[in-house]
Amino acid sequence: MNIICPNPNCGYQGPGKEVGGSNCLLLVILFALGILPGILYLLWCPKKGVICPKCGARIN
């Protein structure tokens, strides 16, 4: 799907980058190391969405 980046400093238009799922690998690593922010990451992790491939801003 094509996106228009909401970041005024970026202004990217074109195919978005889908995220979600695979990022959970980082969560597993954080927990394995006993790092507390892993809990915060857990809240964000399950959300699938589309980000701007240029600046990384979340579209939805």
Ligand SMILES: [Zn+2]
């Ligand atoms: Zn962008």
